[in-house]
Amino acid sequence: MSDGSDTPAPLFEGPGDPHPALHRVTVQFASNCGNEYLYDDVTGAILPWGALEEATLRRELRDSLSEAHRRALGTADSAEATACAAQIQRWLVHLHAFARPPHPALATPAACEMRSLVWANCSELVLIVTENCNLSCRYCTYASGSYYYHRGPTGRSMRPSQAVSAVEWFLEGVGQHVARNPRKRYGLSFYGGEPLLNIAVIKHVLEFAEAQVPGLFFPVLNTNGLLLTPENVEVLREHRVHVAVSIDGPQPEHDRLRVDHGLTGSYGRIEANLIRIKREHPNYWRECLVSLSVYDPLSDVAAISRFFDDGASAIPRSAFVNAVGSHNTNYYGRFQPKDYELLSRRLHALKAEYMRREIAGDRVGSYMRNLVAAPMMLLFLRSRIHDAKSPFLPYTGCCIPGLRMAVSPDGLVNMCERVNGTYPIGDLTNGGLNYEVIARLIREYQREVLCNCSLCPITRLCGMCFSASEVCGGVKPPSGYCAGAVREAGKNLADYVSLMESSPDAQERFRSQTANVATERWLFQS
Amino acid sequence: MRYFRLNPECHLSAGSLGAALYDILGRRIFLLDKRTHDLLRGCETAGAPADHLQRPEARRFLGLLVRLGLGGYHPEGTYVDKLLAGSPLEAFESLGPPPSYTVAAWTITDRCDHHCSFCPVAPGVASLQACRTCVRRGGTAVPPASLGNPSDFLRQLAALGIRRLQIRGGNPLLEWERLIEVLGAAAAYPRLRVGITCPGTGRSVAEIRGLYDFGNVQVDVVLHGFRERRDRYVPQPGDVFLAQCMLLDALRQAGLSFSVTVMVSDEAVADTQFALRWIMRRWGAIPCFAEIRQLPQDGPFRLMSRDGGRRPLHMWRDVDDFFHRLRHRACLDGGFEIATDGSLHPCAGIDAECGRVVGGDLGHALRNDRLYDFWKASKDRTGSCRECPLGPVCFDCLSADLFAAKDARMSAAYCPVMSGADLHGTPECLEHEGFLYLLGIDRGLELCPA
Numbered sequence: 001m002s003d004g005s006d007t008p009a010p011l012f013e014g015p016g017d018p019h020p021a022l023h024r025v026t027v028q029f030a031s032n033c034g035n036e037y038l039y040d041d042v043t044g045a046i047l048p049w050g051a052l053e054e055a056t057l058r059r060e061l062r063d064s065l066s067e068a069h070r071r072a073l074g075t076a077d078s079a080e081a082t083a084c085a086a087q088i089q090r091w092l093v094h095l096h097a098f099a100r101p102p103h104p105a106l107a108t109p110a111a112c113e114m115r116s117l118v119w120a121n122c123s124e125l126v127l128i129v130t131e132n133c134n135l136s137c138r139y140c141t142y143a144s145g146s147y148y149y150h151r152g153p154t155g156r157s158m159r160p161s162q163a164v165s166a167v168e169w170f171l172e173g174v175g176q177h178v179a180r181n182p183r184k185r186y187g188l189s190f191y192g193g194e195p196l197l198n199i200a201v202i203k204h205v206l207e208f209a210e211a212q213v214p215g216l217f218f219p220v221l222n223t224n225g226l227l228l229t230p231e232n233v234e235v236l237r238e239h240r241v242h243v244a245v246s247i248d249g250p251q252p253e254h255d256r257l258r259v260d261h262g263l264t265g266s267y268g269r270i271e272a273n274l275i276r277i278k279r280e281h282p283n284y285w286r287e288c289l290v291s292l293s294v295y296d297p298l299s300d301v302a303a304i305s306r307f308f309d310d311g312a313s314a315i316p317r318s319a320f321v322n323a324v325g326s327h328n329t330n331y332y333g334r335f336q337p338k339d340y341e342l343l344s345r346r347l348h349a350l351k352a353e354y355m356r357r358e359i360a361g362d363r364v365g366s367y368m369r370n371l372v373a374a375p376m377m378l379l380f381l382r383s384r385i386h387d388a389k390s391p392f393l394p395y396t397g398c399c400i401p402g403l404r405m406a407v408s409p410d411g412l413v414n415m416c417e418r419v420n421g422t423y424p425i426g427d428l429t430n431g432g433l434n435y436e437v438i439a440r441l442i443r444e445y446q447r448e449v450l451c452n453c454s455l456c457p458i459t460r461l462c463g464m465c466f467s468a469s470e471v472c473g474g475v476k477p478p479s480g481y482c483a484g485a486v487r488e489a490g491k492n493l494a495d496y497v498s499l500m501e502s503s504p505d506a507q508e509r510f511r512s513q514t515a516n517v518a519t520e521r522w523l524f525q526s
Numbered sequence: 527m528r529y530f531r532l533n534p535e536c537h538l539s540a541g542s543l544g545a546a547l548y549d550i551l552g553r554r555i556f557l558l559d560k561r562t563h564d565l566l567r568g569c570e571t572a573g574a575p576a577d578h579l580q581r582p583e584a585r586r587f588l589g590l591l592v593r594l595g596l597g598g599y600h601p602e603g604t605y606v607d608k609l610l611a612g613s614p615l616e617a618f619e620s621l622g623p624p625p626s627y628t629v630a631a632w633t634i635t636d637r638c639d640h641h642c643s644f645c646p647v648a649p650g651v652a653s654l655q656a657c658r659t660c661v662r663r664g665g666t667a668v669p670p671a672s673l674g675n676p677s678d679f680l681r682q683l684a685a686l687g688i689r690r691l692q693i694r695g696g697n698p699l700l701e702w703e704r705l706i707e708v709l710g711a712a713a714a715y716p717r718l719r720v721g722i723t724c725p726g727t728g729r730s731v732a733e734i735r736g737l738y739d740f741g742n743v744q745v746d747v748v749l750h751g752f753r754e755r756r757d758r759y760v761p762q763p764g765d766v767f768l769a770q771c772m773l774l775d776a777l778r779q780a781g782l783s784f785s786v787t788v789m790v791s792d793e794a795v796a797d798t799q800f801a802l803r804w805i806m807r808r809w810g811a812i813p814c815f816a817e818i819r820q821l822p823q824d825g826p827f828r829l830m831s832r833d834g835g836r837r838p839l840h841m842w843r844d845v846d847d848f849f850h851r852l853r854h855r856a857c858l859d860g861g862f863e864i865a866t867d868g869s870l871h872p873c874a875g876i877d878a879e880c881g882r883v884v885g886g887d888l889g890h891a892l893r894n895d896r897l898y899d900f901w902k903a904s905k906d907r908t909g910s911c912r913e914c915p916l917g918p919v920c921f922d923c924l925s926a927d928l929f930a931a932k933d934a935r936m937s938a939a940y941c942p943v944m945s946g947a948d949l950h951g952t953p954e955c956l957e958h959e960g961f962l963y964l965l966g967i968d969r970g971l972e973l974c975p976a
Binding site for chain 2: 382384497501
């Protein structure tokens with residue numbers, strides 16, 4: 001059981017114990033109506049949990065027993081106590097549940113094994129076709145000046161020949177793996193800056209890919225929507241590009257955050273484009289367009305939710321809602337404590353409304369679902385005991401560097417479009433991927449981030465990755481992150497089981513509601 | 527008040543043919559009668575005790591379940607999160623890891639030197655165990671499609687991770703040059719085992735023995751009838767059986783691996799026990815029997831397993847395997863067949879076309895989702911099997927054929943469970959290894975006879 005601290009106490013190890021000491025990795029929590037549960041990080045299972053179960057597990061793990069535990073064991077019906085012990089033993093024997101060895105030696109990556117590992121598992125090529133943008137959003141990682149370690153706007157753009165070279169290089173790398181998996185498709189993401197500023201390259205690449213490897217790529221594009229002109233839309237539609245448009249809410253909300261270089265809001269121009277697309281290409285609008293939103297402490301999330309609920313709007317359904325990035329930034333310095341309190345109250349009210357609707361079986365809007373229910377949905381989708389993880393990076397949400405390859409206009413390859421660009425994993429002008437660097441980065445992540453993860457009770461729920469742990473010149477989890485993540489996970493688990501208790505149909509509804517979540521997260525996880 | 531709930535590792539399965547409770551970790555199956563199932567279903571869904579739960583017999587029964595480690599008492603409204611081996615949703619499969627291709631069948635010819643009246647099987651007729659025999663698919667005979675250079679084709683198969691290639695016909699021995707070419711190409715992949723399903727005729731014993739020189743090759747001989755009994759469907763000359771025996775004797779003497787499948791008519795069914803013992807004694811092999819029957823009478827011919835055979839149940843290996851069987855059809859998963867015309871099928875016994883090899887490009891055919899739909903066509907998607915609680919442990923290809931052919935006529939004739947065997951009594955139609963129990967409010971717990 002975790003008490004929320006970063007270094008949970010190790011289990012008791014008896015003298016002459018033939019078994020290595022195991023460290024318990026579970027979280028106990030209660031639902032809103034007081035029923036008790038246990039989350040087990042080894043199996044990813046959630047179990048009903050009472051005093052008898054807790055006392056029995058402690059006894060099985062040779063953990064210390066309090067007076068209350070002894071009482072629970074002493075007063076239990078003998079058949080129930082025997083059955084409880086048998087069940088826990090089965091989970092221990094068959095699933096190795098509840099505890100794991102502390103600080104196991106992690107597999108050490110060698111450069112020579114990185115090549116096949118990366119290319120066998122890589123899933124997406126991200127082309128940063130331009131580092132220029134026609135907006136100057138207040139929270140922009142690049143242009144706002146609020147993020148310490150990210151580059152500023154450079155104005156650089158990719159040339160068509162560079163883009164095609166990048167695709168050819170990618171195809172060469174994945175070639176033998178396509179033969180192994182004929183139905184495999186790869187994401188081909190156009191990113192910026194504002195990628196539509198370089199539509200010529202996008203068009204060129206799409207036509208090249210269609211001619212060379214028809215159907216191999218799943219093209220996606222993140223845009224601010226200003227340049228969704230009829231001509232550009234025609235290109236995107238012809239190649240069935242899935243488009244994520246950044247919309248932060250109704251006009252006042254959107255224009256507060258997303259402004260152009262003259263500090264003029266962008267909402268009206270984007271909405272006009274979306275109205276036209278919906279009118280002229282309703283199927284494309286419905287099937288291929290989604291909205292991405294961010295919010296900060298001043299966002300009226302209830303009003304934004306109502307805005308997205310408006311079925312008559314031309315605004316595409318919400319696919320993701322994220323808070324403005326809070327890592328390595330001074331962005332949040334501009335807000336007062338009352339702003340946070342207001343946001344907290346708004347979120348709390350929206351969550352209550354979400355729970356009410358979900359339990360009553362009423363319709364839940366896409367924004368509300370993505371803002372409030374995303375943690376619960378991710379709990380529903382959490383990895384379980386046999387979901388594969390790399391032996392190099394067995395904990396946290398981190399992927400092997402190279403699984404998403406973000407190529408910048410100068411030919412440098414980064415492990416994804418979200419990292420700050422100061423530690424590229426390759427250079428297309430100089431031999432492609434550098435497997436030594438990838439192996440070194442994994443070892444560094446193991447050393448700096450994963451060092452205590454074997455003791456953590458929520459490794460399956462943790463979202464930490466390279467990007468989230470960047471510090472100047474390396475990686476390290478932000479101070480207090482782990483304790484906060486365990487606390488947050490406990491709250492989310494309580495919300496999740498409270499919903500499941502209140503609505504017996506909730507599980508099935510979650511199943512259908514989350515059908516696209518995994519794929520969309522993968523495609524648009526920018 | 528505390529309420530009974532089944533443990534997270536217990537899976538309740540029910541249909542009109544009966545109900546079963548699976549203890550996934552304990553690897554036990556409990557067949558339930560309707561009353562017992564209703565009680566447990568009520569405990570799982572109602573959230574509050576029904577009146578009958580208050581009765582002493584029900585309480586006694588639930589006490590038994592507690593002692594068996596199948597459930598326990600919890601506070602009202604408790605949520606029981608069922609054990610899963612993996613996340614309940616997958617990303618688009620085309621974005622995920624490669625499918626586990628394991629077996630490919632390649633029908634290299636429709637030519638045959640026999641004239642069996644049941645071959646080819648009429649289109650749309652489900653025919654069991656076709657994968658073990660040389661029975662041809664119905665429809666118009668077509669010349670073999672060019673699948674390009676065999677070396678290229680074998681390279682593609684090997685790249686997929688295929689571990690076993692089954693070459694079949696017709697009689698593939700009649701396409702000798704092509705067969706030699708394919709075996710030569712396959713020899714470049716030492717981890718690829720090659721089986722040749724054939725009647726063992728059309729070439730000399732020495733020539734057939736010579737096929738083993740390519741390494742990793744096994745001949746799978748199909749006997750048309752057994753002994754001197756002249757099968758009414760197989761107008762073969764009397765010396766064919768003798769020739770097949772000589773071939774098998776030679777392979778046995780040389781210590782080479784082979785398998786035997788016997789096709790028998792309903793007239794010869796009575797001989798199968800004798801044939802089983804005779805073949806085991808003479809060649810040390812356990813034969814597979816495929817029965818030729820007409821269903822309905824004077825209707826199309828089909829291949830079936832022995833009439834009245836017991837349904838073999840196989841225990842899952844581990845948690846992963848259990849959930850895999852719930853989601854996938856184990857007999858199809860990982861395999862496909864390339865027919866003579868280059869069409870791709872889930873297996874040699876299924877008509878449904880899932881793609882087509884164009885210009886020797888196998889990948890083109892495998893990009894189509896239809897094949898994988900068959901792999902994932904769990905028994906819940908087959909009408910008859912949906913009603914049977916034993917789907918995850920029942921291993922046969924019947925349901926796959928029924929699923930593909932929508933040929934329900936066969937189910938009652940073939941499957942003793944579907945034909946109304948009493949699963950609540952002492953179900954002698956089930957063959958298992960001591961993991962099957964009968965469990966009921968009235969009867970308590972009994973081990974089902976193995």
